[in-house]
Amino acid sequence: MPVIYFLRHGQTDWNASRRMQGQIDTPLNDVGRAQAARNGRALATLLGDAAAWDYVSSPLVRASETMEIVRETLGLPRLGYATDKRLMEIHFGDWQGELWENLGGSWSETVAQRLADPWNHVPPGEGAESNGMLSERVLAWLSQVSRDTVAVAHGGVMRVLRAHIEGLDVHTMIALHVPQDQVLRIDGGHLSWH
Numbered sequence: 001m002p003v004i005y006f007l008r009h010g011q012t013d014w015n016a017s018r019r020m021q022g023q024i025d026t027p028l029n030d031v032g033r034a035q036a037a038r039n040g041r042a043l044a045t046l047l048g049d050a051a052a053w054d055y056v057s058s059p060l061v062r063a064s065e066t067m068e069i070v071r072e073t074l075g076l077p078r079l080g081y082a083t084d085k086r087l088m089e090i091h092f093g094d095w096q097g098e099l100w101e102n103l104g105g106s107w108s109e110t111v112a113q114r115l116a117d118p119w120n121h122v123p124p125g126e127g128a129e130s131n132g133m134l135s136e137r138v139l140a141w142l143s144q145v146s147r148d149t150v151a152v153a154h155g156g157v158m159r160v161l162r163a164h165i166e167g168l169d170v171h172t173m174i175a176l177h178v179p180q181d182q183v184l185r186i187d188g189g190h191l192s193w194h
Contacts, residue, residue, distance in 0.1 A: 002148045004186040005043060005053075005194075007070065008158050009062040010035035011180050018100045022092035023127070025061045028069075035181045036066040040073025042183050042194050043150065050074040054149040055081035058088045058157070067152040086141040089154035093128025119170045131170055135160045158184065165189055 010032025014021045028036065047053055055076075057067040068078040095103060103111050114121040119132045138160040155178035163173035165186065183194040 001188050002145055004145060004148075005046065005150045006158060006161060006184040006186060007036075007039050007066065007150070007152045008155055008178050008180050009058075009060075009066040009152060010039075010069075012062050015180070020092050020095050020098050020100060020103075021062075022090060022096035023060065023088055024096050027061055028065050032062070032066070032180065033069060036069035037073050038181055039066075039183050040070040043070060044074055046183070046185070046194060047074070047150070050076055052148070054147045055151075056087065056149060057081055057083050057152040058154060059083040059085060060088055060154070063087070063152045063154065070150070070152065084141055086137040087151065087153040087157055090131070090134040090156040091127045091129045093123040093125025095123050095125070095128075118174050131156075131160075131174065135164070139164060161186065162191065165191060 010028045012021065012026040012032055013029050014024075014026045016029065016031070044050070055067065055071065057063045064083065067081050071080065072078050095107065098107070110121075110124055114123065118130075120130050122128050122130045122133070134156055138157050142161065142164070158178045159173050159176045162168065162176055162184075163170070168176075179193075185192045185194060
């Protein structure tokens, strides 16, 4: 399996306020831009010839902006990367845009269902996904990676990749810490942080 350096996008104002983004497009804030530049500098010490790697991002703006900052930090053209919809964040349906702490109110019944069966439960609303659905599309992407790759995506995608490689159950997966200021190296069955 090729080596993958995986980055979660930098912070957005919605991250900072604990608002559920899902597939709503939100830009990076200043903290997020600094995190992306930090991760670009870390990659500069890890990649060797940065131009020899493949680069792919979720098409959501917070991920693509992160990728462009990373590439600029590496001395590469900002726009020389591919996008793949399979790397988009999980779609939270009608929960998108809600603050996490507000879900316990009008959504308390569906939140309880999600907590009871996080693999199969689909939130209400058009386009919503279960964790199982997210995992299916992310692992389909992973199975087609054929070259050493730098990928930028989202917290849910990072959780799926870690759970798959580490053999974690879904309850452990959804509780994983997914930092925005570190680079995850995936080398076969071995994970390391940089």
